[in-house]
Amino acid sequence: MDQVKFGGELISRLMDHLCERLQGCRGVGLSLWPDGALLRAVGVAKELDQAQLDGREGPLVDASRDERQVTGKIGDLDVVAVPGSWGDGGPVVLTVYLDHPPRGEDLKAIEEIEPLVATAAAVVEFCAGEVLKTDQMVRMVQHRRYIEQAKGLLMGARPCTPGDAFELLVRTSQRANVKLRDVSMALVLVASGELEDADDMTMPPQVAQDTARRLWAAVKV
Template sequence: MEQVKFGAELISRLMDHLSSQLKGCVGVGLSVWPDGKLLRAAGRAGELDQAQLDGGEGPLVEASRYERQVSGQVAGVDVVAVPGSWGDGGPVVLTVYLDHSPRVSDLQAIEEIEPLVATAAAVIEFCAGEVLRADQMVRMVQHRRYIEQAKGLVMGARQCAPGDAFELLVRTSQNANVKLRHLAAALVLIVGGTLEDGAEEVGVVEPPEAAFDTAHKLWTAIKM
C-alpha cells in the first residue's frame, strides 16, 4: 500500500476549497484553545482568530470550551466556529468568517469539510510530519479515546462542563510538562485499573512515571 504523507499543504488545500464554496467568505482559520495557538489562516482569519486567542473570548473560545458549534461576530464580521479533534494543547477549532449571517448552505459546506480538516490537523500533530502508517493512525485514535475518558472522569468528579474539564487537563499537563495523552492514560489507569483491550497491540504503552505522579495529584485534588 502506498504511504501518504500529511502536511500543512493538505490543510491549506482543504481550507482553500472551503473558501471557494462559500460566497462572501472573508477568511478561514484553524486555531487551538486553550493553548492559544494559531495554526493556519487565510484572509482576515489571522487577525480575527488572534484577537480571540489573545483576549480569551469570542466564538472561537466558546466553541472550544463548550465543544459545540458557535456563531457570532468578531469586529463586526460574522463567524462560525466549529470544534474538531484535539491535540496536546486543546481542541482544534475551524473558524469561517463571512460578510453575511451564516446561511443553511454555508453551514452545510462547513459541515462537509470540517471533519477532514480536523482529522488532518490531528494526524499532523500526532505524527509530527512523519509518513503516516496505519498503526500510527490507530494509535492516535486510541490515545484520543483516553483523553475523552479522562475528561469524563474529571466532569463526573467536579460536576463541570466538558470544556472546563478539558482546560483543567491541558493546564495540568502543561504545568507538569507531561503530554496530555500520557496524563489521560495515567488517569484512566488510576481510576479504572486497566486500559482498553488491544491497546498494547497497537503500540499504546503504559505512561511514564511522571504522568502517573501528575495524575495522582490531580485526582486527589479534584476529589477533595
C-alpha cells in the same frame, strides 16, 4: 483539487477550498485552544483568530471551552467556530468568517470540509508528538461516529438532507447549551437504548439526555 501531500499543504488547500466555496467568505482559520496556537489562517482569520487567542475571548474560545459549534459576530462579520477534535488539551477549532449570517448551505459546506481539516490537523500534530495521544485520536473518531449516527436517526425520522440534520443538532445543542457530542450520544442512547463502546466512553450528562428525549419526541411526531 490537484493531488497534494498529506500534511500542512493539505490543510491549507482544504481551507482555501472552503473559503472559495462559500459566497461572502472573508477568511478561514484553524487554531488550538487553550494552547493559544494559530495553526493555519486564510484572509481575515489570521488577524481575527489571533486577536481572540490573545484576548482569550470570542466565538473561537467559546467553541473550544464548551466543545460545541458557536456562531457570533466580530465587527461586521459573522463567525462560525467549530471544535473539530477533542483531546485532553482542548480541541482544534475551525473558524469561518462570513459577510452575512450563516445559511444552511454555508453550514453544509463547513460540515463537509471540517472533518477533513480537523482530522488532517490532528494526525499532523499526533505524528509530531506534540498534541494528541493515541487514546485521544480514538475518542475523536468515536465522537464523530456518534454525531454521524445521530444525523442518520434524524434523517430516518424526518426525511431531510445530512446538512439539515446536522443543522438541527447544532441548533438543539446551542439552545440547550449542551455540547454537540453529548446531544448526539444521548440521541443515539434514547433511540437505540445503548451506546457502542459504552465502557470506553463517558456517558452524556442528564441535561443532554433530557434534551435528546425532547428532540426525539418532536421529530417522531
